[in-house]
Amino acid sequence: MASIEEKDFKGRCSYCNKDVGRDKVKTCSRCRLVRYCSKECQVASWKTHKSRCTPRESYAQDPTSHALNTALSRWINNWRDELHNWCLWAFDLANHPADRLATHIFVIELERRPNPPSPSQFFKMHGGGVETREGLINGLRKIDGASDDTVACVNENRGPDTAQIVVLCEDLIRFLWFSLRDGGASFRNRDPAFSRAMAEGWVGDMKEAVYTGDPAASKTHLMKAAMRIVPPPA
Incomplete structure (x- = not known):
């Protein structure tokens, strides 16, 4: 039976959900957890994403929270x-x-x-x-x-x-x-x-x-x- 992990969501915009391919999405440079297909989607998403956009370097101080956050992002994408x-x-x-x-x-x-x-x-x-x-x-x-x-x-x-x-x-x-x-x-x-x-x-x-x-x-x-x-x- 096919595993759900066989699907590739890394080319999908986190805001509009459009699948444009991995080479066309840009990852949030601050948290590295969300991806956008355009500047317009990134700007539109910011008002809800900003409160949860944790700088990647801050995760070193709390690896447990980082692991949970990353796992949840992967699960949602899958x-x-x-x-x-x-x-x-x-x-x-x-x-x-x-x-x-x-x-x-x-x-x-x-x-x-x-x-x-x-x-x-x-x-x-x-x-x-x-x-x-x-x-x-x-x-x-x-x-x-x-x-x-x-x-x-x-x-x-x-x-x-x-x-x-x-x-x-x-x-x-x-x-x-x-x-x-x-x-x-x-x-x-x-x-x-x-x-x-x-x-x-x-x-x-x-x-x-x-x-x-x-x-x-x-x-x-x-x-x-x-x-x-x-x-x-x-």
């Missing part, structure tokens, strides 16, 4: 396409108002996994959900994790056709955005029953996918959703 799939399934756009992407955020919580067998299995998922912006901010405040910069990132609304993902991992928090290629029409116009079935049980199925490190696990979720709406035999 899982980016899968994160997009699970996010859109969880949003259930066919059964919600057209502004759902503008008002809600897809959130997952990760924690380090002892003796991970591969980079894509470095973490295990212990929770997830679709939260309102206000609800997420209130939840972060309860755990003392809602700085002004974090609140600004949560409230960065890029419109009704762009999904926002938040990854919480111990004391780290990452923000991802991606625009739907067709403006979300293919998901908003999907059969409502199938869309609802896709949104059911996604947390458990995604936990299993993350644990196994198997990108094909998302296809299993699709099949289970399809079975839920197939009428029983006469």
Whole structure:
């Protein structure tokens, strides 16, 4: 079975998610953890990236945090396409108002996994959900994790056709955005029953996918959703 590490994300822009190839992206010279396809994307990203852009040389003072930060960046890069799939399934756009992407955020919580067998299995998922912006901010405040910069990132609304993902991992928090290629029409116009079935049980199925490190696990979720709406035999 193909490993998710076989995918190459090092040519993909961290802001617009466009794959332009390794030779055309520029890495942030300060943290060396994010890549951009253009100066425009780098400038647009800076308002949310600046608070988490730690100079590379400072990592020498805290190698443990550096290792966790690097592992999380690698994991997110490996899982980016899968994160997009699970996010859109969880949003259930066919059964919600057209502004759902503008008002809600897809959130997952990760924690380090002892003796991970591969980079894509470095973490295990212990929770997830679709939260309102206000609800997420209130939840972060309860755990003392809602700085002004974090609140600004949560409230960065890029419109009704762009999904926002938040990854919480111990004391780290990452923000991802991606625009739907067709403006979300293919998901908003999907059969409502199938869309609802896709949104059911996604947390458990995604936990299993993350644990196994198997990108094909998302296809299993699709099949289970399809079975839920197939009428029983006469």
